[in-house]
Amino acid sequence: MPHRIAVVVADHFAPLDLGVPGQVFWAARTSSGEHLYEVVTCSEGRRPVRCSAGYSVLPDHDLNVLDTADTVLVPGVHGGRVMKDGTISATLAGALRGRPRTMSICTGAFILAAAGLLDGRRATTHWTESARFARLFPQVELDPDVLFVDDGDVLTSAGVAAGMDLCLHVIRRDHGSEVANRAARRCVMPPWREGGQAQFIERPLPYGNGGGTAATRDWMLAHLHAPLDLNALAEHARMSVRTFTRRFREETGVSPAKWLTGQRVRHARHLLETTDLGVEEVARRAGFATAVSLRQHLHAAVGVPPLAYRQTFRRV
Template sequence: MTHRVAVVVLNHFATIDLGVPGQVFGTAETADGEKLYEVVTCSEGRTPVRCSAGYSVLPDHDLDVLDTADTIVVPGIHAGRALLDGTISDTLAAALQGRSRIMSICTGAFVLAAAGLLDGRPATTHWRNADRFAQLFPRVKLDPDVLYVDDGDVLTSAGVAAGLDLCFHVIRNDHGSEVANRAARRCVMPPWRDGGQAQYIDRHLPEAGGGTAATREWMLAHLDRPLDLAALAEHARMSVRTFTRRFRDETGMSPARWLNSQRIQHARHLLETTELGVEEVARKAGFGTAVSLRQHLHAAVGVSPLAYRHTFRRL
Protein backbone atom coordinates (compact mmCIF):
# COMPACT_ATOMS: atom_id res chain seq x y z
CA MET A 1 0.00 0.00 0.00
CA THR A 2 1.14 3.56 -0.72
CA HIS A 3 2.45 5.33 2.37
CA ARG A 4 0.62 8.62 2.97
CA VAL A 5 2.65 11.64 4.04
CA ALA A 6 0.66 14.64 5.30
CA VAL A 7 2.37 18.02 5.35
CA VAL A 8 0.95 20.55 7.83
CA VAL A 9 1.10 24.09 6.39
CA LEU A 10 1.29 26.97 8.88
CA ASN A 11 1.28 30.72 8.43
CA HIS A 12 4.67 32.17 7.45
CA PHE A 13 5.85 28.74 6.35
CA ALA A 14 9.33 28.43 4.87
CA THR A 15 8.73 28.08 1.15
CA ILE A 16 11.49 25.58 0.39
CA ASP A 17 10.68 23.48 3.46
CA LEU A 18 7.13 23.04 2.23
CA GLY A 19 8.36 21.68 -1.09
CA VAL A 20 10.91 19.26 0.33
CA PRO A 21 8.57 16.38 1.40
CA GLY A 22 6.68 16.35 -1.89
CA GLN A 23 9.86 16.50 -3.94
CA VAL A 24 11.76 13.81 -2.04
CA PHE A 25 8.99 11.37 -1.13
CA GLY A 26 7.39 11.94 -4.53
CA THR A 27 10.48 10.61 -6.29
CA ALA A 28 10.69 7.40 -4.24
CA GLU A 29 9.67 4.54 -6.52
CA THR A 30 10.14 0.81 -6.91
CA ALA A 31 12.42 -0.48 -9.65
CA ASP A 32 9.27 -0.80 -11.82
CA GLY A 33 8.37 2.87 -11.31
CA GLU A 34 5.59 2.35 -8.75
CA LYS A 35 5.15 5.31 -6.38
CA LEU A 36 5.84 4.42 -2.76
CA TYR A 37 4.48 7.58 -1.13
CA GLU A 38 1.49 9.87 -1.53
CA VAL A 39 2.05 13.42 -0.27
CA VAL A 40 -0.91 15.59 0.76
CA THR A 41 -1.09 19.04 2.34
CA CYS A 42 -3.40 20.34 5.04
CA SER A 43 -4.11 23.41 7.16
CA GLU A 44 -6.50 24.26 9.96
CA GLY A 45 -9.93 24.56 8.36
CA ARG A 46 -8.37 24.06 4.91
CA THR A 47 -7.78 27.81 4.81
CA PRO A 48 -5.24 29.59 2.59
CA VAL A 49 -1.85 29.94 4.26
CA ARG A 50 0.54 32.78 3.58
CA CYS A 51 4.31 32.44 3.39
CA SER A 52 7.02 34.98 4.12
CA ALA A 53 7.77 35.35 0.40
CA GLY A 54 4.51 37.19 -0.20
CA TYR A 55 2.08 34.62 -1.59
CA SER A 56 -0.45 32.12 -0.26
CA VAL A 57 -1.14 28.44 -0.87
CA LEU A 58 -4.43 26.57 -0.53
CA PRO A 59 -3.89 23.08 0.93
CA ASP A 60 -6.18 20.33 -0.32
CA HIS A 61 -7.24 19.11 3.13
CA ASP A 62 -8.01 20.19 6.66
CA LEU A 63 -6.41 18.58 9.71
CA ASP A 64 -8.77 15.59 9.55
CA VAL A 65 -6.50 14.11 6.89
CA LEU A 66 -3.92 13.50 9.62
CA ASP A 67 -6.08 10.59 10.78
CA THR A 68 -5.23 8.76 7.54
CA ALA A 69 -1.53 9.72 7.43
CA ASP A 70 1.30 7.28 8.08
CA THR A 71 3.79 10.13 8.46
CA ILE A 72 3.21 13.79 9.32
CA VAL A 73 5.70 16.51 8.35
CA VAL A 74 5.78 20.02 9.84
CA PRO A 75 7.88 22.41 7.70
CA GLY A 76 9.76 25.35 9.14
CA ILE A 77 8.17 28.72 9.82
CA HIS A 78 9.82 32.13 9.53
CA ALA A 79 7.55 33.96 11.97
CA GLY A 80 4.25 33.57 13.80
CA ARG A 81 3.23 32.58 17.29
CA ALA A 82 4.65 29.07 17.22
CA LEU A 83 8.15 30.45 16.68
CA LEU A 84 7.91 33.68 18.65
CA ASP A 85 6.30 32.53 21.88
CA GLY A 86 6.17 28.76 21.65
CA THR A 87 2.36 28.40 21.41
CA ILE A 88 0.12 26.76 18.82
CA SER A 89 -3.62 26.31 18.61
CA ASP A 90 -5.29 23.66 20.74
CA THR A 91 -6.75 22.14 17.57
CA LEU A 92 -3.34 21.65 16.01
CA ALA A 93 -1.80 20.38 19.25
CA ALA A 94 -4.54 17.77 19.60
CA ALA A 95 -4.24 16.76 15.95
CA LEU A 96 -0.53 16.06 16.31
CA GLN A 97 -0.82 13.83 19.37
CA GLY A 98 -0.45 10.07 19.18
CA ARG A 99 0.69 9.78 15.59
CA SER A 100 2.74 6.83 14.36
CA ARG A 101 5.50 9.01 12.91
CA ILE A 102 5.94 12.76 12.88
CA MET A 103 8.79 14.83 11.47
CA SER A 104 9.83 18.46 11.49
CA ILE A 105 12.06 20.45 9.17
CA CYS A 106 14.09 23.34 10.59
CA THR A 107 11.96 25.53 12.90
CA GLY A 108 9.04 23.15 12.55
CA ALA A 109 10.54 21.68 15.73
CA PHE A 110 9.02 24.66 17.59
CA VAL A 111 5.58 23.38 16.62
CA LEU A 112 6.30 19.85 17.81
CA ALA A 113 7.75 21.15 21.07
CA ALA A 114 4.79 23.47 21.65
CA ALA A 115 2.49 20.46 21.22
CA GLY A 116 4.43 18.64 23.95
CA LEU A 117 5.78 16.00 21.56
CA LEU A 118 9.46 16.61 22.33
CA ASP A 119 9.42 16.70 26.14
CA GLY A 120 12.23 14.50 27.42
CA ARG A 121 13.32 13.63 23.89
CA PRO A 122 16.43 14.47 21.87
CA ALA A 123 15.77 16.92 19.05
CA THR A 124 17.39 19.54 16.85
CA THR A 125 16.49 22.69 14.94
CA HIS A 126 18.29 25.37 12.96
CA TRP A 127 21.33 26.56 14.90
CA ARG A 128 20.33 30.23 14.62
CA ASN A 129 17.14 29.55 16.60
CA ALA A 130 18.64 27.14 19.11
CA ASP A 131 18.97 29.60 21.99
CA ARG A 132 15.35 30.74 21.66
CA PHE A 133 14.21 27.13 21.43
CA ALA A 134 16.13 26.16 24.57
CA GLN A 135 14.57 29.06 26.49
CA LEU A 136 11.04 28.15 25.46
CA PHE A 137 11.35 24.37 25.80
CA PRO A 138 13.86 23.48 28.54
CA ARG A 139 12.49 19.94 28.83
CA VAL A 140 13.67 19.08 25.31
CA LYS A 141 17.13 17.53 24.97
CA LEU A 142 18.22 19.93 22.25
CA ASP A 143 21.32 19.22 20.16
CA PRO A 144 21.77 22.27 17.89
CA ASP A 145 24.85 20.91 16.11
CA VAL A 146 23.59 17.82 14.27
CA LEU A 147 21.79 17.58 10.92
CA TYR A 148 18.86 15.52 12.19
CA VAL A 149 17.71 13.39 15.10
CA ASP A 150 15.81 10.12 14.69
CA ASP A 151 14.07 9.25 17.93
CA GLY A 152 11.89 6.54 16.48
CA ASP A 153 8.38 7.92 16.03
CA VAL A 154 9.51 11.56 16.27
CA LEU A 155 12.23 12.96 13.99
CA THR A 156 13.59 16.51 13.77
CA SER A 157 16.04 18.20 11.42
CA ALA A 158 18.01 21.41 11.03
CA GLY A 159 17.88 23.75 8.00
CA VAL A 160 16.60 23.10 4.48
CA ALA A 161 19.33 20.71 3.31
CA ALA A 162 19.07 18.77 6.57
CA GLY A 163 15.34 18.33 5.89
CA LEU A 164 16.29 16.68 2.61
CA ASP A 165 18.73 14.44 4.46
CA LEU A 166 16.03 13.44 6.94
CA CYS A 167 13.56 12.56 4.19
CA PHE A 168 16.13 10.37 2.44
CA HIS A 169 16.92 8.79 5.81
CA VAL A 170 13.24 7.90 6.27
CA ILE A 171 13.02 6.43 2.76
CA ARG A 172 16.15 4.39 3.44
CA ASN A 173 14.67 3.02 6.65
CA ASP A 174 11.34 2.27 4.97
CA HIS A 175 12.56 0.75 1.70
CA GLY A 176 16.34 0.33 1.77
CA SER A 177 19.35 2.09 0.31
CA GLU A 178 18.61 1.25 -3.33
CA VAL A 179 15.30 3.13 -3.31
CA ALA A 180 16.75 6.04 -1.32
CA ASN A 181 19.78 6.32 -3.61
CA ARG A 182 17.56 6.28 -6.69
CA ALA A 183 15.41 9.07 -5.22
CA ALA A 184 18.53 11.07 -4.36
CA ARG A 185 19.82 10.79 -7.92
CA ARG A 186 16.46 12.05 -9.19
CA CYS A 187 16.81 15.06 -6.87
CA VAL A 188 20.50 15.51 -7.77
CA MET A 189 21.41 15.20 -4.10
CA PRO A 190 24.07 13.27 -2.16
CA PRO A 191 22.30 10.03 -1.17
CA TRP A 192 23.48 10.03 2.41
CA ARG A 193 24.77 12.28 5.17
CA ASP A 194 24.87 10.94 8.70
CA GLY A 195 22.46 12.70 11.05
CA GLY A 196 25.22 13.07 13.62
CA GLN A 197 27.29 15.15 11.23
CA ALA A 198 27.52 18.73 12.41
CA GLN A 199 25.60 21.58 10.83
CA TYR A 200 28.00 23.71 8.78
CA ILE A 201 27.57 26.76 10.99
CA ASP A 202 29.06 30.12 10.15
CA ARG A 203 30.42 31.15 13.53
CA HIS A 204 31.78 34.67 13.24
CA LEU A 205 34.72 35.86 15.29
CA PRO A 206 34.04 38.34 18.09
CA GLU A 207 34.54 41.93 17.15
CA ALA A 208 38.03 43.22 17.73
CA GLY A 209 38.55 45.09 20.94
CA GLY A 210 39.50 44.49 24.51
CA GLY A 211 42.76 43.50 26.11
CA THR A 212 43.39 40.33 24.09
CA ALA A 213 42.34 41.52 20.62
CA ALA A 214 45.90 42.10 19.37
CA THR A 215 46.97 38.70 20.62
CA ARG A 216 44.03 37.03 18.92
CA GLU A 217 45.07 38.64 15.64
CA TRP A 218 48.61 37.43 16.23
CA MET A 219 47.34 33.91 16.90
CA LEU A 220 45.41 33.91 13.62
CA ALA A 221 48.57 34.94 11.75
CA HIS A 222 50.61 32.13 13.35
CA LEU A 223 48.24 29.16 13.47
CA ASP A 224 50.96 26.90 12.09
CA ARG A 225 53.19 27.50 15.11
CA PRO A 226 53.07 25.91 18.57
CA LEU A 227 51.20 28.43 20.72
CA ASP A 228 51.17 27.63 24.41
CA LEU A 229 49.41 29.65 27.08
CA ALA A 230 52.62 31.16 28.45
CA ALA A 231 53.62 32.50 25.02
CA LEU A 232 50.17 34.00 24.49
CA ALA A 233 50.18 35.70 27.86
CA GLU A 234 53.65 37.05 27.21
CA HIS A 235 52.52 38.48 23.87
CA ALA A 236 49.58 40.19 25.60
CA ARG A 237 51.94 41.42 28.38
CA MET A 238 49.78 39.87 31.06
CA SER A 239 50.11 37.14 33.62
CA VAL A 240 48.75 33.78 32.55
CA ARG A 241 45.90 34.08 35.04
CA THR A 242 44.90 37.59 33.92
CA PHE A 243 45.20 36.70 30.24
CA THR A 244 43.04 33.60 30.64
CA ARG A 245 40.35 35.52 32.53
CA ARG A 246 40.25 38.41 30.05
CA PHE A 247 40.31 36.08 27.06
CA ARG A 248 37.32 34.17 28.37
CA ASP A 249 35.46 37.40 29.17
CA GLU A 250 36.01 38.70 25.61
CA THR A 251 35.42 35.52 23.61
CA GLY A 252 33.31 33.30 25.85
CA MET A 253 35.83 30.46 25.74
CA SER A 254 39.30 29.49 26.91
CA PRO A 255 42.37 30.37 24.80
CA ALA A 256 42.96 26.71 23.97
CA ARG A 257 39.39 26.12 22.84
CA TRP A 258 39.35 29.32 20.78
CA LEU A 259 42.67 28.46 19.14
CA ASN A 260 41.47 24.97 18.30
CA SER A 261 38.28 26.32 16.72
CA GLN A 262 40.28 28.75 14.57
CA ARG A 263 42.60 25.97 13.44
CA ILE A 264 39.64 23.84 12.48
CA GLN A 265 38.07 26.75 10.61
CA HIS A 266 41.35 27.39 8.75
CA ALA A 267 41.70 23.71 7.89
CA ARG A 268 38.14 23.66 6.54
CA HIS A 269 38.89 26.72 4.41
CA LEU A 270 42.00 25.06 2.96
CA LEU A 271 40.12 21.82 2.25
CA GLU A 272 37.34 23.74 0.51
CA THR A 273 39.48 26.07 -1.59
CA THR A 274 42.89 24.45 -2.28
CA GLU A 275 44.40 21.26 -3.66
CA LEU A 276 46.82 20.89 -0.74
CA GLY A 277 47.28 17.39 0.58
CA VAL A 278 45.85 16.53 3.98
CA GLU A 279 49.32 16.47 5.58
CA GLU A 280 50.03 19.99 4.30
CA VAL A 281 46.63 21.24 5.42
CA ALA A 282 47.30 19.77 8.86
CA ARG A 283 50.68 21.54 9.04
CA LYS A 284 49.37 24.92 7.90
CA ALA A 285 46.44 24.75 10.32
CA GLY A 286 48.70 23.91 13.25
CA PHE A 287 47.63 20.30 13.83
CA GLY A 288 50.99 18.89 12.83
CA THR A 289 49.90 15.58 11.35
CA ALA A 290 47.06 14.27 9.23
CA VAL A 291 46.09 11.95 12.08
CA SER A 292 45.66 14.88 14.44
CA LEU A 293 43.68 16.87 11.86
CA ARG A 294 41.46 13.88 11.20
CA GLN A 295 40.69 13.49 14.90
CA HIS A 296 39.95 17.18 15.45
CA LEU A 297 37.86 17.61 12.29
CA HIS A 298 35.84 14.49 13.00
CA ALA A 299 35.14 15.74 16.52
CA ALA A 300 34.05 19.12 15.14
CA VAL A 301 31.91 18.21 12.11
CA GLY A 302 31.70 14.41 12.15
CA VAL A 303 33.59 13.66 8.92
CA SER A 304 37.16 13.02 7.77
CA PRO A 305 39.20 15.65 5.86
CA LEU A 306 38.77 13.82 2.55
CA ALA A 307 35.03 13.39 3.06
CA TYR A 308 34.72 17.07 3.96
CA ARG A 309 36.62 18.13 0.84
CA HIS A 310 34.57 15.78 -1.33
CA THR A 311 31.31 17.25 0.01
CA PHE A 312 32.27 20.80 -0.83
CA ARG A 313 33.73 19.93 -4.21
CA ARG A 314 30.32 18.53 -5.20
CA LEU A 315 28.32 21.60 -4.14
Protein backbone atom coordinates in the same frame (compact mmCIF):
# COMPACT_ATOMS: atom_id res chain seq x y z
CA MET B 1 -0.99 1.47 -1.14
CA PRO B 2 1.74 4.13 -0.99
CA HIS B 3 2.76 5.36 2.45
CA ARG B 4 0.79 8.58 3.01
CA ILE B 5 2.63 11.64 4.34
CA ALA B 6 0.49 14.57 5.46
CA VAL B 7 2.28 17.92 5.49
CA VAL B 8 0.81 20.41 7.97
CA VAL B 9 1.24 23.96 6.66
CA ALA B 10 1.19 26.77 9.23
CA ASP B 11 1.34 30.56 8.94
CA HIS B 12 4.78 31.97 8.08
CA PHE B 13 5.87 28.61 6.65
CA ALA B 14 9.29 28.38 5.01
CA PRO B 15 8.79 27.90 1.25
CA LEU B 16 11.62 25.43 0.63
CA ASP B 17 10.62 23.32 3.62
CA LEU B 18 7.15 22.88 2.14
CA GLY B 19 8.54 21.82 -1.23
CA VAL B 20 11.11 19.34 0.07
CA PRO B 21 8.83 16.45 1.12
CA GLY B 22 6.79 16.56 -2.07
CA GLN B 23 9.95 16.41 -4.17
CA VAL B 24 12.10 13.94 -2.23
CA PHE B 25 9.37 11.45 -1.33
CA TRP B 26 7.95 11.68 -4.87
CA ALA B 27 11.35 10.52 -6.11
CA ALA B 28 11.26 7.34 -3.99
CA ARG B 29 10.16 4.48 -6.21
CA THR B 30 10.53 0.75 -6.55
CA SER B 31 12.87 -0.70 -9.15
CA SER B 32 9.85 -0.96 -11.48
CA GLY B 33 9.01 2.74 -11.03
CA GLU B 34 6.05 2.53 -8.63
CA HIS B 35 5.74 5.39 -6.17
CA LEU B 36 6.29 4.41 -2.53
CA TYR B 37 4.86 7.57 -0.95
CA GLU B 38 1.91 9.88 -1.40
CA VAL B 39 2.27 13.45 -0.08
CA VAL B 40 -0.79 15.55 0.79
CA THR B 41 -1.01 19.01 2.36
CA CYS B 42 -3.37 20.39 4.98
CA SER B 43 -3.99 23.42 7.18
CA GLU B 44 -6.37 24.34 9.97
CA GLY B 45 -9.77 24.70 8.36
CA ARG B 46 -8.18 24.22 4.93
CA ARG B 47 -7.57 27.94 4.84
CA PRO B 48 -4.94 29.70 2.70
CA VAL B 49 -1.59 29.96 4.46
CA ARG B 50 0.92 32.73 3.80
CA CYS B 51 4.66 32.14 3.66
CA SER B 52 7.69 34.28 4.43
CA ALA B 53 8.36 34.88 0.72
CA GLY B 54 5.21 36.92 0.17
CA TYR B 55 2.69 34.49 -1.29
CA SER B 56 0.00 32.12 -0.05
CA VAL B 57 -0.84 28.48 -0.73
CA LEU B 58 -4.18 26.73 -0.47
CA PRO B 59 -3.74 23.17 0.89
CA ASP B 60 -6.06 20.49 -0.43
CA HIS B 61 -7.19 19.24 2.99
CA ASP B 62 -8.02 20.26 6.53
CA LEU B 63 -6.51 18.60 9.60
CA ASN B 64 -8.89 15.65 9.37
CA VAL B 65 -6.61 14.17 6.71
CA LEU B 66 -4.10 13.44 9.48
CA ASP B 67 -6.33 10.54 10.51
CA THR B 68 -5.45 8.82 7.23
CA ALA B 69 -1.70 9.57 7.36
CA ASP B 70 1.09 7.13 8.10
CA THR B 71 3.49 10.02 8.73
CA VAL B 72 2.84 13.65 9.64
CA LEU B 73 5.42 16.28 8.65
CA VAL B 74 5.63 19.91 9.77
CA PRO B 75 7.75 22.35 7.69
CA GLY B 76 9.64 25.23 9.26
CA VAL B 77 8.10 28.57 10.17
CA HIS B 78 9.54 32.08 10.32
CA GLY B 79 8.37 34.33 13.15
CA GLY B 80 4.77 34.11 14.27
CA ARG B 81 3.29 33.19 17.60
CA VAL B 82 5.00 29.82 18.01
CA MET B 83 8.41 31.47 17.62
CA LYS B 84 7.58 34.22 20.13
CA ASP B 85 5.84 32.47 22.99
CA GLY B 86 6.02 28.77 22.12
CA THR B 87 2.28 28.21 21.79
CA ILE B 88 0.01 26.89 19.05
CA SER B 89 -3.72 26.47 18.81
CA ALA B 90 -5.37 23.71 20.83
CA THR B 91 -6.80 22.36 17.58
CA LEU B 92 -3.39 21.95 15.98
CA ALA B 93 -1.83 20.56 19.15
CA GLY B 94 -4.56 17.96 19.48
CA ALA B 95 -4.37 17.01 15.82
CA LEU B 96 -0.64 16.34 16.00
CA ARG B 97 -0.73 14.02 18.99
CA GLY B 98 -1.01 10.26 18.71
CA ARG B 99 0.27 9.90 15.14
CA PRO B 100 2.28 6.81 14.07
CA ARG B 101 5.26 8.92 13.01
CA THR B 102 5.86 12.66 13.14
CA MET B 103 8.62 14.69 11.47
CA SER B 104 9.66 18.33 11.36
CA ILE B 105 11.96 20.29 9.10
CA CYS B 106 13.95 23.21 10.50
CA THR B 107 11.89 25.35 12.89
CA GLY B 108 8.91 23.06 12.45
CA ALA B 109 10.36 21.56 15.64
CA PHE B 110 8.87 24.55 17.48
CA ILE B 111 5.40 23.33 16.52
CA LEU B 112 6.12 19.75 17.59
CA ALA B 113 7.53 20.99 20.88
CA ALA B 114 4.54 23.28 21.45
CA ALA B 115 2.28 20.25 20.96
CA GLY B 116 4.23 18.37 23.63
CA LEU B 117 5.59 15.79 21.21
CA LEU B 118 9.24 16.44 22.06
CA ASP B 119 9.03 16.40 25.85
CA GLY B 120 11.90 14.32 27.22
CA ARG B 121 13.14 13.55 23.71
CA ARG B 122 16.27 14.44 21.79
CA ALA B 123 15.61 16.85 18.91
CA THR B 124 17.22 19.49 16.71
CA THR B 125 16.27 22.65 14.84
CA HIS B 126 17.94 25.44 12.88
CA TRP B 127 21.14 26.49 14.65
CA THR B 128 20.21 30.20 14.63
CA GLU B 129 17.05 29.46 16.62
CA SER B 130 18.53 26.95 19.06
CA ALA B 131 18.91 29.44 21.94
CA ARG B 132 15.30 30.60 21.59
CA PHE B 133 14.11 26.99 21.33
CA ALA B 134 16.00 26.03 24.50
CA ARG B 135 14.42 28.93 26.41
CA LEU B 136 10.90 28.10 25.28
CA PHE B 137 11.16 24.33 25.60
CA PRO B 138 13.63 23.39 28.37
CA GLN B 139 11.99 19.98 28.64
CA VAL B 140 13.41 19.01 25.22
CA GLU B 141 16.93 17.56 24.89
CA LEU B 142 18.12 19.89 22.13
CA ASP B 143 21.12 18.97 19.97
CA PRO B 144 21.85 21.91 17.64
CA ASP B 145 24.98 20.37 16.08
CA VAL B 146 23.48 17.62 13.90
CA LEU B 147 21.67 17.51 10.59
CA PHE B 148 18.78 15.47 11.96
CA VAL B 149 17.68 13.41 14.94
CA ASP B 150 15.88 10.08 14.63
CA ASP B 151 14.12 9.39 17.91
CA GLY B 152 12.04 6.50 16.65
CA ASP B 153 8.53 7.74 15.95
CA VAL B 154 9.51 11.43 16.12
CA LEU B 155 12.20 12.85 13.82
CA THR B 156 13.49 16.41 13.56
CA SER B 157 15.95 18.10 11.21
CA ALA B 158 18.16 21.17 11.17
CA GLY B 159 17.69 24.08 8.81
CA VAL B 160 16.67 24.23 5.16
CA ALA B 161 18.62 21.62 3.16
CA ALA B 162 18.87 19.33 6.20
CA GLY B 163 15.20 18.58 5.57
CA MET B 164 16.28 16.76 2.42
CA ASP B 165 18.78 14.76 4.45
CA LEU B 166 16.01 13.78 6.86
CA CYS B 167 13.62 12.75 4.09
CA LEU B 168 16.31 10.59 2.49
CA HIS B 169 17.05 9.07 5.89
CA VAL B 170 13.39 8.13 6.28
CA ILE B 171 13.32 6.57 2.82
CA ARG B 172 16.49 4.65 3.69
CA ARG B 173 14.95 3.52 6.99
CA ASP B 174 11.71 2.45 5.32
CA HIS B 175 13.04 0.85 2.13
CA GLY B 176 16.83 0.56 2.26
CA SER B 177 19.76 2.38 0.73
CA GLU B 178 19.12 1.34 -2.89
CA VAL B 179 15.76 3.12 -2.98
CA ALA B 180 17.17 6.12 -1.10
CA ASN B 181 20.14 6.36 -3.44
CA ARG B 182 17.87 6.30 -6.50
CA ALA B 183 15.76 9.07 -4.96
CA ALA B 184 18.89 11.12 -4.25
CA ARG B 185 20.10 10.74 -7.82
CA ARG B 186 16.70 11.83 -9.13
CA CYS B 187 16.91 14.90 -6.88
CA VAL B 188 20.53 15.54 -7.95
CA MET B 189 21.83 15.48 -4.39
CA PRO B 190 24.25 13.33 -2.38
CA PRO B 191 22.63 10.35 -0.66
CA TRP B 192 24.42 11.08 2.61
CA ARG B 193 26.22 14.03 4.19
CA GLU B 194 28.80 13.53 6.88
CA GLY B 195 29.33 15.39 10.11
CA GLY B 196 27.33 17.88 12.09
CA GLN B 197 25.31 20.90 11.12
CA ALA B 198 27.84 23.43 12.42
CA GLN B 199 30.43 22.66 9.77
CA PHE B 200 28.15 23.93 7.00
CA ILE B 201 27.57 27.23 8.79
CA GLU B 202 30.74 28.26 10.57
CA ARG B 203 33.53 26.25 8.93
CA PRO B 204 32.97 25.88 5.19
CA LEU B 205 34.79 22.96 3.61
CA PRO B 206 38.07 24.01 1.96
CA TYR B 207 37.23 22.79 -1.51
CA GLY B 208 39.81 23.25 -4.21
CA ASN B 209 42.71 24.45 -2.10
CA GLY B 210 44.76 21.30 -2.63
CA GLY B 211 45.34 20.84 1.08
CA GLY B 212 42.28 18.90 2.14
CA THR B 213 41.61 15.25 2.87
CA ALA B 214 39.11 14.56 0.07
CA ALA B 215 41.55 12.45 -1.95
CA THR B 216 42.34 10.35 1.08
CA ARG B 217 38.65 9.88 1.83
CA ASP B 218 38.19 8.59 -1.71
CA TRP B 219 41.13 6.25 -1.17
CA MET B 220 39.58 5.02 2.08
CA LEU B 221 36.31 4.26 0.30
CA ALA B 222 38.18 2.21 -2.29
CA HIS B 223 39.97 0.23 0.44
CA LEU B 224 37.25 -0.35 3.03
CA HIS B 225 38.15 -4.05 3.10
CA ALA B 226 41.74 -3.34 4.11
CA PRO B 227 43.13 -2.47 7.55
CA LEU B 228 43.53 1.32 7.63
CA ASP B 229 45.29 2.93 10.57
CA LEU B 230 45.81 6.60 11.24
CA ASN B 231 49.48 6.54 10.27
CA ALA B 232 48.67 5.08 6.84
CA LEU B 233 45.94 7.65 6.25
CA ALA B 234 48.16 10.56 7.23
CA GLU B 235 50.94 9.21 5.00
CA HIS B 236 48.55 8.96 2.05
CA ALA B 237 47.49 12.58 2.63
CA ARG B 238 51.14 13.61 3.01
CA MET B 239 50.47 15.18 6.37
CA SER B 240 51.51 14.58 9.93
CA VAL B 241 49.05 12.56 11.98
CA ARG B 242 48.15 15.64 14.00
CA THR B 243 47.52 17.83 10.95
CA PHE B 244 45.57 15.10 9.15
CA THR B 245 43.34 14.46 12.16
CA ARG B 246 42.63 18.17 12.60
CA ARG B 247 41.85 18.80 8.92
CA PHE B 248 39.76 15.64 8.63
CA ARG B 249 37.58 16.75 11.53
CA GLU B 250 37.29 20.26 10.11
CA GLU B 251 36.09 18.89 6.76
CA THR B 252 33.76 16.13 7.98
CA GLY B 253 32.83 17.05 11.53
CA VAL B 254 34.00 13.68 12.87
CA SER B 255 37.25 11.82 13.52
CA PRO B 256 38.82 9.61 10.80
CA ALA B 257 37.97 6.47 12.80
CA LYS B 258 34.33 7.41 13.22
CA TRP B 259 33.98 8.38 9.56
CA LEU B 260 35.58 5.12 8.44
CA THR B 261 33.35 3.02 10.67
CA GLY B 262 30.29 4.80 9.31
CA GLN B 263 31.32 4.13 5.73
CA ARG B 264 31.98 0.47 6.51
CA VAL B 265 28.56 0.11 8.11
CA ARG B 266 26.91 1.67 5.06
CA HIS B 267 28.81 -0.62 2.71
CA ALA B 268 27.78 -3.62 4.80
CA ARG B 269 24.15 -2.47 4.65
CA HIS B 270 24.39 -2.18 0.88
CA LEU B 271 25.80 -5.72 0.61
CA LEU B 272 23.11 -7.12 2.90
CA GLU B 273 20.40 -5.45 0.86
CA THR B 274 21.67 -6.34 -2.60
CA THR B 275 23.55 -9.66 -2.32
CA ASP B 276 23.18 -13.13 -0.82
CA LEU B 277 26.67 -13.10 0.69
CA GLY B 278 27.04 -14.67 4.10
CA VAL B 279 27.53 -12.45 7.13
CA GLU B 280 31.20 -13.43 7.44
CA GLU B 281 31.88 -12.42 3.82
CA VAL B 282 29.92 -9.18 4.20
CA ALA B 283 32.01 -8.40 7.28
CA ARG B 284 35.23 -9.11 5.40
CA ARG B 285 34.31 -6.99 2.37
CA ALA B 286 33.18 -4.11 4.57
CA GLY B 287 36.41 -4.12 6.54
CA PHE B 288 35.24 -5.55 9.85
CA ALA B 289 37.57 -8.10 11.36
CA THR B 290 34.80 -10.56 12.26
CA ALA B 291 31.08 -11.12 11.87
CA VAL B 292 30.78 -10.34 15.59
CA SER B 293 32.29 -6.91 14.98
CA LEU B 294 29.85 -6.30 12.11
CA ARG B 295 26.91 -7.33 14.28
CA GLN B 296 27.98 -4.94 17.03
CA HIS B 297 28.44 -1.97 14.72
CA LEU B 298 25.27 -2.64 12.71
CA HIS B 299 23.21 -3.01 15.87
CA ALA B 300 24.62 0.27 17.17
CA ALA B 301 23.71 1.99 13.88
CA VAL B 302 20.26 0.60 13.12
CA GLY B 303 19.29 -1.53 16.12
CA VAL B 304 19.09 -4.94 14.43
CA PRO B 305 21.54 -7.77 13.57
CA PRO B 306 22.61 -8.46 9.96
CA LEU B 307 20.13 -11.22 9.11
CA ALA B 308 17.17 -9.29 10.49
CA TYR B 309 18.31 -6.25 8.53
CA ARG B 310 18.51 -8.29 5.33
CA GLN B 311 15.04 -9.76 5.83
CA THR B 312 13.59 -6.29 6.38
CA PHE B 313 15.02 -4.61 3.29
CA ARG B 314 15.18 -7.36 0.69
CA ARG B 315 11.41 -7.03 0.26
CA VAL B 316 11.71 -3.90 -1.91
